[in-house]
Amino acid sequence: MNNETLEKMRQLRLYGMYDAFKTNLETSVKESLTADQFVALLVASEWDDRRNRSVQRAIRGASFRYNASLEQIDYSFERGLDKNQVHRLAGLEFIKEHKDVFITGSTGTGKSYLATALGYHACQNGYKVMYVNTAKLMGQLKLAKAKGTMLAELKRIERLDMLILDDFGLQPFDPQSRLALLDIIEDRHQKRSTVITSQIPVKEWYDIIGEKTVADAVLDRIVHHSLRVELFGESLRRKKTNPENVFL
Structure with a gap:
């Protein structure tokens, strides 16, 4: 029985x-x-x-590059990382309120790790997340357009609760990429949350995006109500004495 x-x-x-x-x-x-x-x-x-x-x-x-955890973030290094701010972000209210998050700073200061840790935390709380390198996403959308599947890809991205655009602005935006970026931002504006990491200060994003009309449209939608984490200092990768025990 x-x-x-x-x-x-x-x-x-x-x-x-x-x-x-x-x-x-x-x-x-x-x-x-x-x-x-x-x-x-x-x-x-x-x-x-x-x-x-x-x-x-x-x-x-979500296609994260590596495992990351908010609990394993190291606050002992001087890099402008506010533990209280991270704890507030961990509450995920920014997702519920459809706000965007910008994490900026020089290379190796832990931008991608923090964004990924927030992404993992969001997945564990029932949210749909995607992590992607910005330049690679633009390339994928170009291929999708050639195949006639770009609208479906944009719709899939629109439905994500949290989109992580890593290494924003490391490669210049060509005309097709600029328009794809505008489509993504427009579709998600005040409906979903986008987390952007970049080595480039926000004030320089206008020039990175390029064409004036598109840059105005993109930044007008994401800058004014965003939450910002600004990191600074020497690369943590150079400071590591034991790579397995030091977390970004």
């Missing part, structure tokens, strides 16, 4: 419930629980299993 029940759970893909029921059969914990408690245990196990699998799918779908 129990084996038949386990098989039905497996076929129904109730994997959390399956594991909990199987464990309880092996340990006889069920005997100390009421019927209501046992059902609650099975349902809670299934709930936790589905949530964990959902989080893992979200993390895989």
Whole structure:
């Protein structure tokens, strides 16, 4: 009877419930629980299993370059990183309020790590995230346009709760990239959150984007209500004494 029940759970893909029921059969914990408690245990196990699998799918779908955690950020280096500000960002209110976040600073100061850690945290809280190098995204959209799938790609990007554009402005925007950037910003403006990391100060983004009309349209939508993290100092990569123990 129990084996038949386990098989039905497996076929129904109730994997959390399956594991909990199987464990309880092996340990006889069920005997100390009421019927209501046992059902609650099975349902809670299934709930936790589905949530964990959902989080893992979200993390895989985000295409992060590496693992990152807010808890592992090192505040001991002088680089202008305010722990209180990071904690406020960790509340993810900026996603709920559809605000953008700019993380700027020289190379190696931990911009990408902080953005990625926020992305991981957002995935763990049920948000849909995508991490992408800005220049690579522009290249991907050019290919999509050639294939006739650009509108579908833009729609997919529009639906993301949090889009991380890393290394913004490292490569100049050509006319097609400028228009693609404008489409992305316009679609997401006041509806979704975009996190942008850049070595270039925000005040210089106008020149980086290029053409006056497009630059005005892009910056007018993202600059005025953004949250900013400005980092400074020497590259942390040069300061590391043990790369496995020092986190950005």
